[in-house]
Every structure is written in C-alpha cells, then in structure tokens.
Amino acid sequence: MTAYKQVFTALIGLSAMAAFSGTTVAADAKKGKEVFERICAECHGPMGEGDKGPPLVPLLHQPDGMIAIARAGKGEMPPWPRATVSDDEIRSVAAYLKSLGDGS
Numbered sequence: 274m275t276a277y278k279q280v281f282t283a284l285i286g287l288s289a290m291a292a293f294s295g296t297t298v299a300a301d302a303k304k305g306k307e308v309f310e311r312i313c314a315e316c317h318g319p320m321g322e323g324d325k326g327p328p329l330v331p332l333l334h335q336p337d338g339m340i341a342i343a344r345a346g347k348g349e350m351p352p353w354p355r356a357t358v359s360d361d362e363i364r365s366v367a368a369y370l371k372s373l374g375d376g377s
C-alpha cells in the first residue's frame with residue numbers, strides 16, 4: 274500500500290511537471306518570435322525561410338548549438354554578444370523556430 278502510494282505521488286508529480294513545462298514552451302516560443310523578428314528575421318526571413326542567411330526552418334540545431342553559433346558568428350553572420358541577445362532569448366528563438374516546423 275505504501276509503495277502504491279509512492280508511485281501514485283510520483284505520477285502526480287510527473288504530470289504536474291509535464292503541464293508546467295508545456296506552458297513554458299508555449300511562452301518561450303512567443304518570446305522567441307519577438308526576438309527573432311527583431312534581430313534575426315532580416316537575414317533569415319520573417320518565417321525563418323531564409324533570405325540573406327540560410328533557412329532556419331526546419332531547425333537542424335539544438336538550442337545550445339544555436340547559442341554556440343550565435344556567440345561565435347558564422348561566415349557572413351556577425352557574432353551576437355550577450356548584450357544584444359541573451360542565452361535565454363536564443364533558446365526562445367529555437368523554441369519558436371521549432372514551432373514553425375520540425376521538418377516532419
């Protein structure tokens with residue numbers, strides 16, 4: 274009975290976490306849209322379809338990979354300092370781009 278109760282409590286905890294992270298992802302994508310349109314869309318297109326820069330939809334990078342590329346710069350793309358776009362903002366941009374299409 275005690276073991277059953279523990280499993281039950283763990284399940285409740287997990288579903289609460291799932292519900293919570295669901296909300297976070299939605300909020301992130303919304304923030305990411307704003308950041309993307311302000312900074313990245315000029316070169317990557319308003320919907321990430323590409324323009325002066327390559328398409329970012331479907332997104333082939335993990336959020337941490339995007340942060341690394343953004344900090345280092347790539348080819349014609351200048352490096353983006355934290356003062357311009359924070360790690361969190363880049364993660365939100367990744368969430369937004371994912372929400373536009375995952376390539377499937």
Ligand code: HEC
Nearest residue numbers: 312313315316325326327339342343347348349350358366
């Ligand atoms: C001034 C134009 C410009 C802006 C603004 C810009 N980029 Fe880029 N970006 C480029 C170009 C050009 C490349 C291609 C570089 C290369 O491969 O030579 C690129 C490449 C990338 C790549 C690598 C794509 C790949 O798969 O090789 C990522 C990721 C990326 N940009 C993310 C961003 C994000 C996030 C922002 C907004 C914070 C942004 N870029 C803003 C021009 C831009």
